Amino acid sequence: MEKITKIQAIKKIILNNGGIADWSTIYTQIENYYPRAKISADWKEGLRGVLYRDKEIVKYSTGVFGLKNKQTWIIPCNIKKYDIEAAFCDNHTIDWTQNKSLLNLSIGDIIYIYVGGQIRNIPYKCEALEVNVKNQIDDTQFMLDRNFFEGDKNYFRIKLIKKMNTPDLSFEKLKANGLNGNCQGPQTIKNNLLKYIEEKAEICDEQLLLTNNEKHELCKISEEELEYYCNMSDLKSGYKETESLSRIRLVDKRIVEKLKNLYKGQCQLCGACVGLEFGENIVEAHHLEYFSISQNNDSSNIIIVCPNCHRIIHKCNFKFDREQMLFCNKTGQEIKITNPGHLKK
Structure with a gap:
């Protein structure tokens, strides 16, 4: 079983129950995700403590909880520094550097990866599986510029949902529909741009990317x-x-x-x-x-x-x-x- 923290286990319970869960559901299912949850005599107080301290969890009513509205992001990838295509071919789940502009990223957020250079398009739609990853996936073979990845960094884990190839997600089309700047850093997308990207991503052919x-x-x-x-x-x-x-x-x-x-x-x-x-x-x-x-x-x-x-x-x-x-x-x-x-x- 994948090792996750107590709060990550609670969030998984909420996500797997339609985005909302009460204390009874959390108490019943917590051991499915965090087997050691009930070892101590005051385990319920421990669950309450980590839940109330987490900023991503909101209280809907007495004893009923959900997660804050999920965000959608565009994150650029420099293919001169990281071979993302080869990384996804090796494993559909990869770790990504979580810099200061991504501190608000949450589990379940949708991430569109924009590739610059000659491509200038969004080929990948992903989902955030974990944030503040401790045990990073070894992907050094895909790092084309090792110096860029040196030093202590935080990471989040993403899973490939869909690979795409459509001119409708080119930089020019994104810019015409509300993209800010030149997409040189992570940014959340909303309103018209979000609607446009989701519509085009939904109708375009899916390019199957096999490991x-x-x-x-x-x-x-x-x-x-x-x-x-x-x-x-x-x-x-x-x-x-x-x-x-x-x-x-x-x-x-x-x-x-x-x-x-x-x-x-x-x-x-x-x-x-x-x-x-x-x-x-x-x-x-x-x-x-x-x-x-x-x-x-x-x-x-x-x-x-x-x-x-x-x-x-x-x-x-x-x-x-x-x-x-x-x-x-x-x-x-x-x-x-x-x-x-x-x-x-």
Whole structure:
């Protein structure tokens, strides 16, 4: 079990009970998070003491508590000093320097990480898991400028929620919607800018970021088998889904459903609407650049095809030529895309 403090345990209870908890709930559940909570005879007084001293906990009524309204932040990342992409590939949870401008950061706060330089965009949405972390995750291999990280520093722990890639979260768009300054330091976001970022983050395609262990796990699965499970609406009885494959299917479903609705069940290759006469649209998603190699789950790497065309692509080893917008195999046979739609340049 992860070691946390008594007050962190109380906050977890509040969060896991819909953001509000009374003394009875706290007393009952505290040992689930802090096993040593009831060792002393005056354990209840101890819980009351740490709760009343914490500034993040508010009292709604007699014996009923909640957490202060959560904040949303933009925090810049200098990729010349820290390789954040590689860090997230190693572990979806990382520690971040908690400087003076982040003293008000709380557990549960949402953090959008802005990457400057040539990227000038927000690629990551995260959540704060812990503040004032004592046992820091060893990520020295991702520190590109060791001198920058020297000295005593405080840290908070964040977990990646979503990786994104959309021009709607570029610096220019953020600035036009109320961003202050050049995003050179942490800042809370509110009002129009908060609404804009949340809307764009919600509707944009999620870029699946697998850890290195998950990538190794997927290498054991063929591309055809991988796409088969991604396209299934339900898993076969008895099939145990790995965590990485489960996340792929979750993300794939969101993107694929948008594309299926866009083409109304019509194959982008042959134009057929399989099952239409029976009131069903039977189409599938195919990754143009094999996902097992690229881990690219963006809509620009997905085409909607009927089951027949999908089987032919795999069984006859057709590869996609994006320049010509067609599939071809080693014998020179070609399958043209009749409706390029979202794939147009």
